[in-house]
Amino acid sequence: MEVLADVIAQQDLENIYPEAQIANGSEFFEEGTVERSYSILYPHSTDKILVIWKDPERTELHQIYLDGKSRWRSKTGIHIGTTYEELVELNGGPLKFYGFGWDYSGAVDWNKGGLENSNIRVFLEPTVAPPRDFYTDKVIETTEDEIDNLKLRVRAIILQQPEVTGNN
Known part of the structure; x- marks a missing residue:
């Protein structure tokens, strides 16, 4: 997650993670109250990363979401499974x-x-x-x-x- 912590846009993801097989879409988030565009890196893997955008053009990052058995961690060391x-x-x-x-x-x-x-x-x-x-x-x-x-x-x-x- 270290690289993703910086301000990024869709084209940055494609350049940084060319092997990620990025899937894009849009759906409702925040308890179904806000429709947002998203990108999923490594969508068919346990290492998938959900990137949620502020804008439909996917130029402004809103948040990054991890769950499942992801190997990613924050700069502070938090990862899925941290006790x-x-x-x-x-x-x-x-x-x-x-x-x-x-x-x-x-x-x-x-x-x-x-x-x-x-x-x-x-x-x-x-x-x-x-x-x-x-x-x-x-x-x-x-x-x-x-x-x-x-x-x-x-x-x-x-x-x-x-x-x-x-x-x-």
Whole structure:
């Protein structure tokens, strides 16, 4: 993901990853509220990368989405399968997460830690079935033992392109 973290356009992807067999399309994102163009690099592979664009011409990056068994990782070292404990260490402090069973299931709140302004969003999943009260769209209030028992791992990563303003 290091190269993709920079501002890119469709033609950049084709030049940087000529073997990627890029597939393009458009569909609704953000809980079905916004139609966006997208490109999928390595679409028939476990290393696929979903690149979502701000514009139909595919010149302005909106975000990059990873899930599945992808080998890609962020500059901070986060990858699919990173454990909850590793995230806490990378964040430099405790984090919070939302419940399971909805569109943003397991979304992490960096809780004012070191990754708060990183533009990286991650989503956790338990490797064992969580208790019924963990199925919610609210932040989970839990103990360390309950977290340990869930054996949480990163299931998806979003690298959000920072907004550029005229004040930079």
